[in-house]
Amino acid sequence: MKQAKFSMETVGKVITCRAAIAWTINAPLCIEEVGVDPPKAGEVRIKVISSGICGSENHILDGTFPVPLPAILGHKGAGVVESIGEGVSSVKPGDKVLTLPIPQCRKCDSCLHAKGNCCLKEDAISPVGLMLDGTTRFTCRGRKVHNLFRTSTLTEYTVMHEISVAKIDDAAPLEKVCVLACGFPTGYGAAVNTAQVTPGSTCVVFGLGGVRSAVVLGCRAAGAARIIGIDINEGKLARAKALGVTDCLNPQNFTKPIQQVVVEMTGLGADFTFEAIGTIEMTVAALESCNLSYGVCVILGVSPVKSHLPLDPLKLVSGQTLKGCLLGEYKSRDQIPLLVDDYMKKKIDAESLITHNLPFVKINEGFELL
Ligand SMILES: NC(=O)c1ccc[n+]([C@@H]2O[C@H](COP(=O)([O-])OP(=O)(O)OC[C@H]3O[C@@H](n4cnc5c(N)ncnc54)[C@H](O)[C@@H]3O)[C@@H](O)[C@H]2O)c1
Ligand SMILES: [Zn+2]
Ligand SMILES: [Zn+2]
Structure with missing residues (x-):
């Protein structure tokens, strides 16, 4: 060496x-x-x-x-x-x-x-x-x-x-490998550690920036059947398809709220949704896009300091889960070097970030x- x-x-x-x-x-x-x-x-x-x-x-x-x-x-x-x-x-x-x-x-x-x-x-x-x-x-x-x-x-x-x-x-x-210090673990871990995406599931990713790419890779690795990507930047939508996003949506192309579009597309809402933008509006949309009974919504985006989430507690009573995660729940010094090892063995495609x-x-x- x-x-x-x-x-x-x-x-x-x-x-x-x-x-x-x-x-x-x-x-x-x-x-x-x-x-x-x-x-x-x-x-x-x-x-x-x-x-x-x-x-x-x-x-x-x-x-x-x-x-x-x-x-x-x-x-x-x-x-x-x-x-x-x-x-x-x-x-x-x-x-x-x-x-x-x-x-x-x-x-x-x-x-x-x-x-x-x-x-x-x-x-x-x-x-x-x-x-x-x-x-x-x-x-x-x-x-x-x-x-x-x-x-x-x-x-x-x-x-x-x-x-x-x-x-x-x-x-x-x-x-x-610098991308393995934050963006990659944040998104990938949100899918595999925090949400624990299941095979055959439907996932929705709000925000198609660097963190999102890693969420998509995590959803794919966990066997998601459908991955819906949402962004207002058309350029990002094109790249997302190459990464494995199956359906791309631009909220600006719809007159109704994007969560309504997602619920209609999926029947009763998605299994897993991820907010990787950092706005209250999109956090609410991510929560309202997931299945009322068993949907899991993970917040990754950093919303403006001191902002508050309008939340109807009944939505959680019906069984939805709302959670957040920091750095994809990885214990940083112990586990991030292992992600580097996986990258070296070509088990994860961190370069696509x-x-x-x-x-x-x-x-x-x-x-x-x-
Ligand atoms: N939880 C954590 O540990 C952690 C770690 C790193 C980053 N973050 C946060 O994750 C978020 C995403 O980070 P990133 O590096 O991917 O950022 P980024 O700037 O690369 O991506 C954000 C994306 O959101 C899109 N967007 C902006 N407004 C939108 C809207 N109203 N509707 C739809 N799409 C919209 C942008 O076009 C862009 O593609 C940020 O809020 C960041 O602070 C959290
Ligand atoms: Zn970061
Ligand atoms: Zn400590």
């Missing part, structure tokens, strides 16, 4: 490199020179090789999901460990790693529970943008810069807690494409 090369020259020193800074919302990111501090105890400094961008970053930049700014965004990354702080034992310099937006400390109530994966050390639900000691490792133009979800991957180097870093196969292609490859300096073009 080949070891990635690394040098000792930077160890213990501040690294000056380029990063994309979000100074304010509703503005492009700025590529700037930043200082990245050495890792403290329990921390790891990583040379980032690739990063994906996610619907969550879009919500941050349009202001619907506020995080402290200025910040270095990006949370699904792949890279190589440059140096480690005191006490770090699960990775060493030269190791290939993924950056995890949800850590796994293996000690908290959630980590110790058989099913829990929302580690209490997370910073993704109500982000403060700082390390666990309340400080940051990034400086730009003399100002301290926040991290995102304690990952920050839109930078050449980042510093993360060991509990947020997953060591992966030495042979994994780093320019591709990659639509474009851009150099770092074209990051704003990336957001336009998203």
